[in-house]
Every structure is written in structure tokens, then in C-alpha cells.
Amino acid sequence: MNQETKSGQIFDLPTLKRLYTFVGPYKKQFYLLILVIVLGAILAPLSPLLIKYTIDVPISSxxxxxxxxxxxxxxxVLIVQGLVQFSNTYLSGWLGQYVIRDIRVQLYEKIINLRLKFFDNTPIGRLVTRVISDxxxxxxxxxxxxxxxVGDIMQLVLIIAVMFYTDWRLSLISLSMIPxxxxxxxxxxxxxxxxxxEVRAAVSNLNSFVQEHIxxxxxVQIFSSEDKEYEKFEKINTEHRDANIRSILYYSIYFPVADVIAAAGTGLVVWYGSKQILNENVTFGTVTAFVMFINLFFRPIRQLADRFNTLQMGIVSTDRILKLLDSDDYTVDEGTYHPExxxxKVEFKDVWFAYNDEEYVLKNLNLTVNEGETVALVGATGAGKSSVINLLSRFYDINKGHIYVDDVEVRDYELLALRRHIGVVLQDVFLFSDTIENNIRLGNxxxxxxxxxxxxxxxxxxxxIERLPGGYxxxxxxxxxxxxxxxxQLISFVRAMVHDPKILVLDEATSSVDSETEYLIQKATETLMKGRTAIVIAHRLSTIQEADKIIVIDRxxxxxxxxxxxxxxxxxFYANLHRMQYKEVLRIIS
Structure with a gap:
């Protein structure tokens, strides 16, 4: 069954136990809430008893x-009950908000520390659902x-006990409608x-569709698919509407039925109680109290159905959140070496690496890049060039072999210390919705x-940048x-420069820019590469002809x-690639 649609077991004790460990920092508030719930349950049957006594004693006399x-x-008593109800609502809400704040922070901290392989296999929408909706x-x-x-059940138990203590015959009549x-x-x-x-599945489909198509x-617009995509959206939205209407229908049926059953119970009490009053077997106050007891008794039963479903959905969400929190799919950072x-110097020695099982994308790779040297990696798409830089920064861990930086294995470095000295400029530049300056600084x-x-x-x-509104x-x-x-691309280049890395990696850094922008980057590259080790990955062979060493990688x-x-x-291999690109350039020019 799909994770988004399955239901949880209400009394999933291991999950509930784990959930309530998050209450630990707020034990005082939690125990106060329990006290308020108990007090509310005790006060519930008090009003009918007071009414009974008032009718039977002061009014009669x-x-x-x-x-x-x-x-x-x-x-x-009414004022106290109001204060208890306020305290119950406020404390439970307060506790819930603080706990989910803590869980959300832990969950986000977990997510940002997971290795990239996890994100390769997990849809973004699912993670967003975990952090927000779940x-x-x-x-x-x-x-x-x-x-x-718990409060509802305690109230039911106390009311039943008080009812039987007051009059067991009227209690049996009152409870006859319980089945x-x-x-x-x-x-x-x-x-x-x-x-x-169904609603949850429809919401998930709706969110995924909107996110993907925006x-x-x-x-969508290039291929003039607006009408077709609109029809798809209308269909998904209709399913969402119908699912919600079904839930509304069930509520519309249940609550009137529950009210009729409660009213029938009240009618039986009035009918039987009236006969007993006439026979002087019970007092008028007792019958009045039982009419109130019935209302107090059936109200939490009606609410329990909603509570059960709320708890079921909460258990499912908790289970999904805990599975993510318990995930060990992160880069192990056990290194202690953190040089200033x-x-x-970079060295790959007998390196084997696969993204999935035994499908190796790097096979027995041996590569040395000396201090201050510029090495270019070339090859067809999928040859394994980008995998080299992913492994160097430990975005992925190798299956076999060793990778050294300054003759120290990368696993022995503190992860932050390693990555702080490696600057990467990627082909697909990602900028956050923020200022240019903050996108360059990245919180440093x-x-x-x-x-x-x-x-x-x-x-x-x-x-x-200065010509833009607001400049930086x-x-x-x-x-x-x-x-x-x-x-x-240029902003990402500035970002790499200000972090002053000792090792610079340019992954297709000039493949998506025009000639003028490429010239700017090449001039800046010459300045940036001075005194630094550089690994350049490029399809354009013209950009790496001055490299100290060119490595051709194939499969x-x-x-x-x-x-x-x-x-x-x-x-x-290289000469063949060079001829192919030269012919392509001539074809474009002609």
C-alpha cells in the first residue's frame, strides 16, 4: 500500500513511545496537562449532581x-470548568507546537546532512511532505x-460510575442505546x-502535479500543452473535491444519527423516570440529572470517532518521520584531521565507484594532481568525469581504493575542513531566492x-551587478x-573565489555561456588558478588546451x-574528440 494512503494502528506502542520522547524537555507542562485532563473528567459529572441536589432539596423545600x-x-463550578477547558486547549496546543518545532528542526538537520545518494533516490515532494504536512x-x-x-475515556468511566451510584435502574435505561x-x-x-x-492521496497528487508543472x-508553453495540462489538473482537482465531499457526506450522516440516538436515550429516561416519579420511586431531580448525564455521556462518544482518525493519521505521519530521522544514509564523518x-595535492589510487550496486562508473582509477597543477578531464557524457569531483568532496564514498589530499586519506579529514578548501563551480548553477550578496556569502x-x-x-x-536594482x-x-x-554562472564563479579554496574544480563551468561571458570567465580563471590546484571538466576542448595535463576518461x-x-x-581518443569538435565548429560556421 502507498505510504501516502495507508492507515496506522492506533495503539502502535513503539511509535507512541518514540513520539512521547520528544515531550522530554516539556515534562512539567505535560504533567500539568495530565492533571488538567483528570480535573476536567472529575468535574464533568459534578454539574448534574448539583442540579439534582438543588431540585430535590432547596427547591422542594x-x-x-x-x-x-x-x-x-x-x-x-462553571467558572472552574471554563478555566480547566481553557487550560486543556491551551496546554495541549502549546505542547504540540513546541514538540513539532523541535521535531521539524531535527528533521531538517537530518535532511541537510544526508548524503547525495539519498536525494538521488527520494523525490523532493516526499521530503517536503515530511517536513511540513506530516x-x-x-x-x-x-x-x-x-x-x-484519555480525557474523553476518563469522563465516560466517571459518568457511568456516578450514574450507577445514583440509580442503577435509570443507568441501565440510559445506557440501552450504547450498542x-x-x-x-x-x-x-x-x-x-x-x-x-482518499483526501490525503488526492492532496499528494495535487501538490506533486502543481510543483512539477510550475x-x-x-x-508546457514551448510545446503548447496548456490546454492538455489544464485538463489533467482539472481531473486531479475534481478527484480532490469528490474525496472531500465524501468525507463531508459521512459527517453529515453521522452526527444527525448520533443526535437521534442520544435523543432516543433521553426519551427513554424521561418516559421511565416519569413513571418512577409518579410512583415516588425516584425524585424529579434524579431524572433531570440523568437527562444531563446522557448528553455528557454521548458527546465524548461522538468525538472519539474523530479522535481515533486523528490519532491514526498522526501515527502514520509519526512513523514516516521517525523512519527519516532513523535513516543512516549519511556520510560518516569520523575524521579528526583539520589543517588550517x-x-x-590530490591523488586517486585504485579507485572503484558505483552509484548502484556493482554498476561501476569508475574502474581502477589512478590519478595524481600535484600542488598548483591544472588537470583537465575530458570524455563523453557518462564517462565518469563528474564522479571524480563528487568523490573528492565526499559527496559519495568510494567502493574500493583510496583518495588522498596532501597525502592524507579524505576519510581522515573532518568533513567541513575538507570541503572548506575545495571550491566547485558547476554547470547547473543553483541560486537561492535571496540577494546576490547572500548567494555569494552563503552564510559565511x-x-x-x-x-x-x-x-x-x-x-x-x-x-x-551595480546596474541591477539594489546592486548586491x-x-x-x-x-x-x-x-x-x-x-x-559568473556569480557562482565569484562565490568560489571569495571562499578562497586551495583546490578548485570547474565542472563544465563555461559550457552554457556565450563567447563574451566565456572570455570573462577564462580571464578570471587565470587569476584564480594562480597558486591553486585546479581540476577542469569540460566538453569544449578549446578551454583546456593550456592545462598542465589532460586526462581522457572513457567508461x-x-x-x-x-x-x-x-x-x-x-x-x-583525444585526437578523435578534437577532430569531431573541429568538424562541428566548421559545420556551424558554414
Whole structure:
């Protein structure tokens, strides 16, 4: 069954136990809530008993003084009940919000520390659902779920006890409708559970569709698919509407039925009680109290059906959240080595790597990049070039072999220390919905505005940034959509420069820009590479002809290595790639 639609077991004790470990920091408030719930259950049958006594004693005897006293007592009880109800609602809500705040923080911390392989296999929409929707559902477990159910059950038990203590015959008459009420509640619970599952599935489909199609809106419009996509959306939205209407229908049926059953119970009590009053077997106050008892008794039974479904959905959400929290799919950071400076030597020794099981994308790779050297990696798409930089930064861990930086294995480095000295400029530049300056700084408060401006001038984008509204405080919007591909690439280059890495990796860094922008990047690259180790990955062979060494990778293996001239003389893989690109350029020009 789909995770988004399955239902949980209400009394899943291991999950509930784990859930309530999050209450630990708020034990005082939790115990206070339990006390308030108990107090509320004790107060519930008090009002009918006071009414009974008032009718049977001061009213029957005409004692106005005692009547006034009883009225004052009942007003006091009502005030206390109101305060208890307020405390219950506020404390349960307060506790729920604080707990889900803590869980959401832990969950997000977990997510940002998971390794990239996890994100390769997990849809983004599912993670968003965990962090937002599932946790919001979880908050209802505290505000409307377990605590409220405990209060309702305690109230039912106390009311039954008081009823039988007051008059066992009227109690049996009052409870005669319970089997019918329980049956209708059970049927409602099952129906509404199915309806809620359908609603949840429809919401998931709706969210996924909207997210996917807004992200790919340019494709929709390029292929003139607006009408077709609108029809798909209308169908999904209709399913969402119908699922909600079904849940509304069940509520519309259940509550009137429950009210009729409660009214029937009240009618039986009045009928039987009236006969007993006439026979002087019970007092008028006792019958009045039982009419009130019935209302107090059936109300929590009606609410329990909703509570059960709330708790079921909360258990499912909790289970999904806990599975994510318990995930061990993260990069193990057990290294302790954290040098202040790097020399920049990189060595891959007998490295084997596969993204999935034994499907190796790198096979027995041996590669050395000396300090201050520029090495270029070339090869067809899927040859394994980008995997090299993913392994160097430990975004993925190798299956076999060793990777060294400055003759120290990368696993021995503290992860932050390793990544702090490796700067990466990717082909697909990601910019957050924030200012240009914040996208360059990325939260590093040690990077000053002056340093950012200096780097921007070196790259040649300072004037362009200054022309934008707000300059360096210009908001680039989501994914940098207000900037061109080349502009985003240049900003990412500034970002790499200000972090001053000892090892620089350019992954297709100039493949998506025009000639003028490429010239700017190449000039900035010359400045940035001075005194640094550089690994350049490129399809455009013209951009790496000056590299100290060019490595040709094919199907995860190194086929050739040497300078541009040396590789052309070999007339092998590199020479063939060079001829193919040269012919492509001539074809475009002609």
C-alpha cells in the first residue's frame, strides 16, 4: 500500500513511545496537562449532581437561602470548568507546537546532512511532505489526539460510575442505546478513515502535479500543452473535491444519527423516570440529572470517532518521520584531521565507484594532481568525469581504493575542513531566492562586502551587478530565474573565489555561456588558478588546451594522459574528440 494512503494502528506502542520522547524537555507542562485532563473528567459529572441536589432539596423545600448558595456554587463550578477547558486547549496546543518545532528542526538537520545518494533516490515532494504536512498532522496528535482521548475515556468511566451510584435502574435505561451508538460510531470511523485516506492521496497528487508543472512551465508553453495540462489538473482537482465531499457526506450522516440516538436515550429516561416519579420511586431531580448525564455521556462518544482518525493519521505521519530521522544514509564523518591550510595535492589510487550496486562508473582509477597543477578531464557524457569531483568532496564514498589530499586519506579529514578548501563551480548553477550578496556569502560572516566586490571585479561582473536594482542586494528570486545562464554562472564563479579554496574544480563551468561571458570567465580563471590546484571538466576542448595535463576518461577508465600537443600526436581518443569538435565548429560556421 502507498505510504501516502495507508492507515496506522492506533495503539502502535513503539511509535507512541518514540513520539512521547520528544515531550522530554516539556515534562512539567505535560504533567500539568495530565492533571488538567483528570480535573476536567472529575468535574464533568459534578454539574448534574448539583442540579439534582438543588431540585430535590432547596427547591422542594422552598429554602431560598440554600437555593442562592447552590446557585453560587454552580456558577463557581462553571467558572472552574471554563478555566480547566481553557487550560486543556491551551496546554495541549502549546505542547504540540513546541514538540513539532523541535521535531521539524531535527528533521531538517537530518535532511541537510544526508548524503547525495539519498536525494538521488527520494523525490523532493516526499521530503517536503515530511517536513511540513506530516509534522502538521503530528501536531493534532497532541491537540486533538491522545490527550483528548484519555480525557474523553476518563469522563465516560466517571459518568457511568456516578450514574450507577445514583440509580442503577435509570443507568441501565440510559445506557440501552450504547450498542447502537457504538455501532454507528464504528461504521463512521471506518468510512471517514477511507475518505481521509482518499483526501490525503488526492492532496499528494495535487501538490506533486502543481510543483512539477510550475517548475517545468517553460516546457508546457514551448510545446503548447496548456490546454492538455489544464485538463489533467482539472481531473486531479475534481478527484480532490469528490474525496472531500465524501468525507463531508459521512459527517453529515453521522452526527444527525448520533443526535437521534442520544435523543432516543433521553426519551427513554424521561418516559421511565416519569413513571418512577409518579410512583415516588425516584425524585424529579434524579431524572433531570440523568437527562444531563446522557448528553455528557454521548458527546465524548461522538468525538472519539474523530479522535481515533486523528490519532491514526498522526501515527502514520509519526512513523514516516521517525523512519527519516532513523535513516543512516549519511556520510560518516569520523575524521579528526583539520589543517588550517592545504597544499592542494590530490591523488586517486585504485579507485572503484558505483552509484548502484556493482554498476561501476569508475574502474581502477589512478590519478595524481600535484600542488598548483591544472588537470583537465575530458570524455563523453557518462564517462565518469563528474564522479571524480563528487568523490573528492565526499559527496559519495568510494567502493574500493583510496583518495588522498596532501597525502592524507579524505576519510581522515573532518568533513567541513575538507570541503572548506575545495571550491566547485558547476554547470547547473543553483541560486537561492535571496540577494546576490547572500548567494555569494552563503552564510559565511567572515566574508566581507568589500571582499565580495573585489572578487566580482576580478570576474568582471561588478558593473553588471551595480546596474541591477539594489546592486548586491538585488533578489535573484527562486533558482536565480531573473538572471541569464551566463550571469548565474559568473556569480557562482565569484562565490568560489571569495571562499578562497586551495583546490578548485570547474565542472563544465563555461559550457552554457556565450563567447563574451566565456572570455570573462577564462580571464578570471587565470587569476584564480594562480597558486591553486585546479581540476577542469569540460566538453569544449578549446578551454583546456593550456592545462598542465589532460586526462581522457572513457567508461570509467583512463584511456590517455598528457598535454594537448602530446595527445594530438598520439592520434587516439583525444585526437578523435578534437577532430569531431573541429568538424562541428566548421559545420556551424558554414
Amino acid at each position: 422552598g429554602d431560598y437561602g440554600q437555593l442562592a448558595l447552590m446557585m453560587a456554587v454552580m456558577v463557581g 509534522i502538521e498532522t503530528l501536531s493534532n496528535v497532541f491537540s486533538e489526539g491522545m490527550a483528548a482521548m 447502537l451508538m457504538l455501532f454507528s460510531t464504528y461504521v463512521f470511523k471506518e468510512k471517514i478513515k477511507d475518505a481521509f485516506n 517548475t517545468g512551465m517553460h516546457i 591550510t592545504f597544499r592542494g 560572516t567572515d566574508i566581507t562586502h568589500e571582499r565580495i566586490v573585489e572578487a566580482a571585479k576580478l570576474v568582471g561582473v561588478h558593473e553588471f 542586494h538585488y533578489n535573484v528570486m527562486e533558482r536565480g530565474s531573473t538572471l541569464s545562464v551566463g550571469q548565474r 570509467g577508465e583512463i584511456k590517455e594522459a598528457g598535454t594537448h600537443e602530446e595527445l594530438l600526436e598520439k592520434n587516439g
